[in-house]
Amino acid sequence: MRLYLVRHGKAEMGAHDSDRPLSARGRSDVEAVASFLKHQDISVSRVVHSTLTRARETAEILATALAPDGVMEEMDGIEPWGDVRAFVRGLVRWDEDTMVCGHEPFMGETASMLMTGRAGGQVVTVKTGAVMAFNRSPFGPNWQMRWMIKPRLVRGPKPDED
């Protein structure tokens, strides 16, 4: 089974954190990543997102490109403050190739947990719009990271950035 962990694209500022939509830049970042992955023939059967607007909008863009026949569902517990251990335990029951759109530090901690068995330690830098691909090893409960991309790699640098 393949698992893709995604951090939402850059979002607008707003009064209510849960309602912040993607910014124009965030939208075009996620579109660039989605079109890159589509071009590489990557597809999923399920796209899951948190209850926050910026994660749902990110999921919509990715689902359109990578899961045309798939289902999109909202999930509790993967918000920035979600319980990483509970989420990772729940993965045992998953068997479809799934993309999960969420937040930092949750996604980075989940990635660390999958790769090292510990949620802390900050072993990965997850920029907005980044996607991490994992494979569940057929030989045990271990997950392996297969690849990871971020918008900057597939759309080039913005002139006033980096």
Place this chain on the structure above:
Amino acid sequence: MKLYLVQHAAAVDKAIHPKRPLSETGLADAIKMAAYLFEADILVERMVHSGKLRAEETANVLSKTVWLGQTPHVIEGLQPNDSTDRLMALAHETHGDLMAVGHLPFMERMVARCLTGREDGAHFGFEPGTVACLERTDDGWQLNWMQRPTTLRDY
């Protein structure tokens, strides 16, 4: 400072050629990866490899886009079962970005050591031609991205 760890691309079997140059697939994979690195605007300040032909050939192809086509250096301490101490020391004394082309299991041990302090501390699915980008910050090493040729359909 960024450290790019690369496993050489697929090589022919020893029975076909004792020095094991890159296979046709391996060469095509290295070229795809070089194109990906070019599009991603990656440039390094130093490139090293293990001295084995498959690592040297991979390094030469990647150098075309990430090191202005200069000839990568051979260094000690990048053999498949070498200790990671030497590369770790080199990474610490290098200020600019460094790319090292070598072998398994060395590269997986090196990634795990940077990220967790233990060579068996993390699980990474390297395959021939994979590139992992690590960055050293004030908080230590972190993985920035990772790419493998089989994900790059055509580039």
